[in-house]
Amino acid sequence: MIRVGLLGCGNVGRIIAKEHVGVEITALHDRIPERTEEAAKLCDAVVYRDFSSFVKADIDIVVEAASVAAVRDHAEEILLSGKDLVILSVGALADGEFRERITALAGANGRKIHIPSGAIIGLDNLKVGQIAPFTRLLLRTTKSPESLNIRAGKRMMIFSGKANDCIREFPKNINVAVALGLAAGREADVEIWIDPDVDRNIHEIIAEGAFGEIFIRVSNVPSTDNPSTSYLAALSILTLLKNLNEPLVVGT
Ligand SMILES: NC(=O)c1ccc[n+]([C@@H]2O[C@H](COP(=O)([O-])OP(=O)(O)OC[C@H]3O[C@@H](n4cnc5c(N)ncnc54)[C@H](O)[C@@H]3O)[C@@H](O)[C@H]2O)c1
Structure with missing residues (x-):
């Protein structure tokens, strides 16, 4: 074993x-x-x-x-x-x-x-981007304001840019973006949203290429011990x- x-x-x-x-x-x-x-x-x-x-x-x-x-x-x-x-x-x-x-x-x-x-789900077939490069690869993450220690009364975007720039501003939220980029063979675009109406960590992946389009939405139950981590x-x-x-x- x-x-x-x-x-x-x-x-x-x-x-x-x-x-x-x-x-x-x-x-x-x-x-x-x-x-x-x-x-x-x-x-x-x-x-x-x-x-x-x-x-x-x-x-x-x-x-x-x-x-x-x-x-x-x-x-x-x-x-x-x-x-x-x-x-x-x-x-x-x-x-x-x-x-x-x-x-x-x-x-x-x-x-x-x-x-x-x-x-997230789907690193397996996102690797097709290494053979037939994606024309679009976007990770849209939505979290509760509390999980990022931010106060907000309504849904709003707090970051939009390349994964490598996101690392500097939100170092604790970058694991998924880097993993996506490594699988797909190109840097992902990233949007981070906060929404007072969500109590989940939501990751949406949008990819487009010669094969067609992908839309994956993962709604993660945050752990009680560490709200930025999911089961x-x-x-x-x-x-x-x-x-x-x-x-x-x-x-x-
Ligand atoms: N790839 C992903 O999608 C993904 C998802 C969830 C968590 N993560 C990452 O996984 C890691 C663990 O997550 P977690 O929720 O269990 O975190 P956690 O904070 O609950 O636990 C991390 C543990 O590691 C220990 N630790 C930290 N640095 C150490 C070091 N240098 N040597 C020995 N021990 C050390 C800490 O004392 C702590 O007990 C984090 O870095 C988190 O960002 C990645």
């Missing part, structure tokens, strides 16, 4: 510790020790207080559910230690130089870096792990 190390035992990490299927969670690390202890109650895993012993543990793959900084600080050491890596804080890959460096490192060491669909993100990692070694590969 695949042995998984969890880097980050917050909202998503705890769901993975509790609901994993077909894999073993064998190692846990979080910079806040209490979080690791809490996750350890949900699975039969060893708690590692320091990252360097965690990365040397007997694991096949590290699941990062921590932060952009954790990816930047630890991705290289994880790959050099012979582990595959699942990255949820995809915003870290907006830096092209860093992305190319870790991709080359993974290639040179026979390792894989997996990017799950996270809080779907955790489910997408659980599904990725469950299917990693399956001989029948569906929807890729």
Whole structure:
């Protein structure tokens, strides 16, 4: 069975510790020790207080559910230690130089870096854009004003521009835009809306190309612990792990 190390035992990490299927969670690390202890109650895993012993543990793959900084600080050491890596804080890959460096490192060491669909649906077939480039790729995200610490009495757009500019203004909301761009092979246009009438995190993806048009709308239930995160993100990692070694590969 695949042995998984969890880097980050917050909202998503705890769901993975509790609901994993077909894999073993064998190692846990979080910079806040209490979080690791809490996750350890949900699975039969060893708690590692320091990252360097965690990365040397007997694991096949590290699941990062921590932060952009954790990816930047630890991705290289994880790959050099012979582990595959699942990255949820995809915003870290907006830096092209860093992305190319870790991709080359993974290639040179026979390792894989997996990017799950996270809080959206459809990264699988959005990859058609790598073959037949999209003429339009838009991510329209709508959130409640409170989730962004903004006060607003009516629906309004607070950002419109390229994904790379969105990173500077809304660094915590960029994971989905970067993941979309990596799948489709081009930078996404991004709109961010706040709406006092919504209590979900809504992502709409609009893509156009030689094949026709795509419209995907995902309405995510925000987690009570962390309103910017959704249950779907955790489910997408659980599904990725469950299917990693399956001989029948569906929807890729
Ligand atoms: N790709 C997507 O669609 C998607 C969806 C949801 C969340 N995310 C990202 O996934 C990450 C986890 O989300 P969450 O809701 O579980 O967050 P969270 O804040 O609930 O938990 C993150 C945990 O990681 C730990 N952590 C942070 N940096 C660390 C480091 N350098 N070393 C060790 N531990 C560290 C924190 O102490 C915390 O316990 C976030 O970066 C979030 O932005 C991405």
